[in-house]
Each structure stands twice: as C-alpha cells, then as structure tokens.
Amino acid sequence: MRRLLWVMAAVSALGAAGPVAASDYSGPLFDAHLHYNAEAWDGSAGPHPLPDVLARMQRNGVKAIVSNSRPNDGTKALASSALTKQAGVTVVPFVRLYRNRADYDNWFRDETIYTMVQTELARGTDAGPFKGIGEFHLYDSSNANGPVAKKLMALAEDKGLAVLAHVDDTAIDLLMANTPSKGQRTRLIWAHTGIGGAPVARVDQLFAKYPLLMGELSYRPGLTCEGGKLCPEWRALLLKYPDRFMIGSDTWVNQRWQYYDELMKGYRAWLGDLPPDAARKIGWDNAANLFGVK
Ligand SMILES: [Zn+2]
Numbered sequence: 057m058r059r060l061l062w063v064m065a066a067v068s069a070l071g072a073a074g075p076v077a078a079s080d081y082s083g084p085l086f087d088a089h090l091h092y093n094a095e096a097w098d099g100s101a102g103p104h105p106l107p108d109v110l111a112r113m114q115r116n117g118v119k120a121i122v123s124n125s126r127p128n129d130g131t132k133a134l135a136s137s138a139l140t141k142q143a144g145v146t147v148v149p150f151v152r153l154y155r156n157r158a159d160y161d162n163w164f165r166d167e168t169i170y171t172m173v174q175t176e177l178a179r180g181t182d183a184g185p186f187k188g189i190g191e192f193h194l195y196d197s198s199n200a201n202g203p204v205a206k207k208l209m210a211l212a213e214d215k216g217l218a219v220l221a222h223v224d225d226t227a228i229d230l231l232m233a234n235t236p237s238k239g240q241r242t243r244l245i246w247a248h249t250g251i252g253g254a255p256v257a258r259v260d261q262l263f264a265k266y267p268l269l270m271g272e273l274s275y276r277p278g279l280t281c282e283g284g285k286l287c288p289e290w291r292a293l294l295l296k297y298p299d300r301f302m303i304g305s306d307t308w309v310n311q312r313w314q315y316y317d318e319l320m321k322g323y324r325a326w327l328g329d330l331p332p333d334a335a336r337k338i339g340w341d342n343a344a345n346l347f348g349v350k
Pocket residue numbers: 089091191247306307308
C-alpha cells in the first residue's frame with residue numbers, strides 16, 4: 057500500500073505527462089472472454105487438451121476465466137476437472153448459444169436454442185451454476201429484435217445473468233431496449249467494446265446511458281498505439297470508467313491459443329501504462345467483482 061501511494065504521488069507530481077516507470081502490470085489477470093471450442097481439444101486430446109490450456113493460463117498469471125465453448129462440453133470439461141483446481145484457475149461458466157457453426161446466423165430466431173439455454177441453465181456445471189449467456193454475435197444489428205434474442209435478453213436480466221455480446225453500437229441500444237429495465241439493470245459485457253471501431257465518444261455515451269454496461273477489450277481497434285502502449289483517447293476513456301472494462305483472450309480459433317502468452321504479455325504492457333489501481337481493476341477486480349470471484 058505504501059508503495060502504491062508513492063507511485064500515485066509520483067504520477068500526480070508529473071501531472072499528465074504519462075506513466076513514470078512504465079513497468080508491466082504484474083498482478084492477477086481475469087480472462088473474461090475465453091473459448092474452449094471443439095477443435096481445441098476434440099473431446100480429450102486435440103492440439104490443446106486441458107493440461108495445455110491450463111499451463112498457458114498458469115504461466116501468464118490468469119487466475120480466473122469466463123469460459124464458453126461450442127458446444128458447451130468444453131466449458132464443462134474445464135469447470136469439472138481436478139486439473140483446473142490444481143492450476144488455481146476459477147471457471148465462470150457461460151452458456152454458449154451455438155451447438156455448431158450454422159447456429160451463428162440463426163440463434164436469434166431459433167426457438168430450439170432458447171430451449172437448449174434453459175436446459176443448460178437448469179443443469180449447471182460441476183463448478184456451479186452458469187453465470188451468463190454468450191458469446192453471441194449479431195452481424196446485422198436489426199436481428200437484436202429477433203424473437204429469441206428478445207426472450208434471451210429478458211431471461212438474462214430476470215435471472216441476473218451476464219450477457220457477452222459481439223455486436224455493434226446500434227445493437228447495444230436494441231438489446232438493452234428489449235430488457236425489462238430498458239438496460240438500467242442489464243449486465244451486458246460488450247465483447248471487444250465494438251470490434252467495428254465505434255468511436256470513443258460513442259462508447260462513452262453508451263457507458264453513461266447504461267450503468268452496468270461493461271467493455272471487454274480483445275481485438276478493439278485503436279486501443280493501442282506505438283510500442284503496444286495505450287492510445288491517448290483510450291487511456292482517457294479507461295481512466296474515466298476504470299470500473300467498467302476487462303480484458304480477454306478470445307480464443308475463438310486455435311491460433312489464439314498458440315499466441316496466448318503474447319496476448320497476455322500485451323495486456324500486461326499496456327496495463328502498466330495506467331495507475332496501479334486502475335490496472336488492477338481492469339486486469340482483475342472488475343470481472344472478479346461482477347462474478348463474486350475471490
Ligand atoms: Zn469470442
């Protein structure tokens with residue numbers, strides 16, 4: 057704590073000049089956007105079986121994950137294995153909406169997906185109940201008004217579940233409008249905080265409008281500039297809302313597993329650009345608080 061105060065004093069003494077000693081963030085990481093899809097492990101062996109992915113988390117200081125997978129078996133395997141416990145990784149399981157690739161373009165109007173989600177929620181995992189729904193994608197934002205998309209948003213809010221959504225800024229408004237609270241009590245995690253590059257001012261506006269909206273930062277265009285450091289307008293936004301952002305690997309293809317070390321090192325580098333308390337919040341606390349992970 058004394059060291060933290062010293063660093064904060066040093067930062068404020070230098071005013072807005074930026075970080076003093078730009079050392080990497082060394083605290084725990086919460087990977088809030090992780091997939092353990094069929095092709096990563098093929099039910100057991102695969103190129104990335106459980107010991108492999110757990111070793112990657114462990115050596116990068118990743119102590120907790122939001123896990124979802126196509127199909128949900130990958131998440132269940134991670135959640136139930138003794139190896140996960142041994143690696144010191146806490147699994148926060150989400151129900152994925154996709155049984156296969158075809159579901160990507162149809163989930164928002166497919167009643168059988170709604171039934172599948174309800175069945176999975178009732179069943180839960182060996183690590184406890186599912187804590188969220190997603191990741192889901194909307195390539196056309198108007199599909200946020202699909203009948204099943206509407207029902208799932210209402211269901212999530214009623215049950216206090218988080219929602220991980222890969223959508224554009226227009227769809228954020230549409231999804232929020234479909235909840236009982238009109239987005240005032242909706243725990244929506246915006247995957248990539250707008251992978252299409254919604255302007256910072258627009259992200260700011262949405263964060264102001266929806267008090268529980270959170271932003272996950274993988275693949276976010278414009279986030280980092282030269283040397284992997286934060287771009288100035290993003291640094292300012294993160295410091296304006298230090299309680300609202302989180303990091304994630306988005307291991308949607310096996311290549312992302314191969315680069316897991318680099319991805320986490322990249323996060324540690326730019327987190328080190330921030331005051332230590334903000335770095336700790338974005339790297340760990342925000343997701344840990346959202347899901348009650350100690
Ligand atoms: Zn993803």
